[in-house]
Amino acid sequence: MSPGLIYANAVFFLRAGGISLLIFFFSALFSIVISLAFGSLASSQNRALRAPARVVIEFFRDVPQIVSVFFVFFGAPAFGLQLGPVEATIISLSLWGGANGAEIVRGGINSIPTRQFEACRALGLRGIDAFIFIILPQAIKPVIPAYGGLCTVLLQSTALGALIGATELLKSAQIVIERAAFAHGGMPGITVYGFILVVYFTISSGLMRGTRLIERAFRPGRQRRQP
Template identity: 45%
Template sequence: MDALLNNAVFIGKGLWMTVALALVTLFFSTVISLVLGVLATLRSRLLRAVIHAYVEFFRAIPLIVNIFFVYFALPLFGVQLSPFTAVCFGLTLWGSANGIEIVRGGLQAVPAHQWRSAWALGLRPWEIYWFVAGPQALKAIVPPFTGLLTLLVQATSLGALVGVTEFLKVGQIIVERSTIMGGQSPAFVVYAFVLLVYFLICSALTWLSRYLERRLNKERAAPRVETPTALREST
């Protein structure tokens, strides 16, 4: 416990770095997933083929390989990225590739007659997505997408492999420093604390997912319509 108390400021900086990695990655992954996920449902075969190739390529590559490629290989082509930027870029490519499939699948889960009815009413494409298909697709999108965000938060720990001083890396440094200087390893306490913090963050995201799912189910629940017979019985 002393190792944690004596390095409280250092731990706080590492936790902030993890939060920054997560926020940047989640933001860009969400934006790219929404935009390309919608475009993947359009009629253009060329556009759908390009998006499909992007999705299949980055989903097929292990996440750690993706980060290593961005950090070590891009400089060979003249693109020099800091460890923080490289990790954000690598996580975003992987996260958006999975997010696109979630958004596309949610939109395609909307019943076909809803699309036909919207077209028959003369709605513009953006109005159909915004007012008709989008709200209905949220119920199918929110749970798996929140699960993806949880995976991305956990994956920020891979930043330690390329030199980002995030939460896990800080824990490793504290263990190594305390072992060398004090002769005793606080590995159990430090890594238990790291585990607890990650558990709390991911549990909060899971709770948020369930809360949003309940709200969506409640808002879309069909109102109870009383029949004339029921009205007569109630009176």
């Protein structure tokens, strides 16, 4: 099958890629919010806050993503919610990403020396003020590599939306293959799926490179030699 098939469906693939990026953007955004909230609760000294947070985190971490996608999409009507494929995919990936991100945040907070918490108390900072101004800035640096990897997985997981009808990259590939096979015969799968593979590889590589640049930006600068 000629690569002309890709060119002929370029607009369709571009729209599907936009939907994939839309799913990824909001999934990553909501995951960050959930991660910070539950990661801080899971690190709390208050057992009444810590224990329920850990239960929620472990539940959504242990549920396979594909099960979560199906549960949200088909289970939402039972709660009076009518979700489209894109919305259901975003919610399910956000829950999974938030749970895994919360564990990353919790590890980052736990890596902070105890003396930093003692310094907060000495300065009169408690609760949310201590977390925002002292703890969180120090916890960001060690979690960047792990969170970059999590975001890459979220990007790749947008393909799960195809299972419930979201017209993202994988679904668009399936549609193009079916149309081409019906109209012209042959086996266009190798060309179309090869193109999708290259697209995911390119975007994921760019995302990981961006993560490394952010990580490098948080490294302490090298001290200049004294003359």
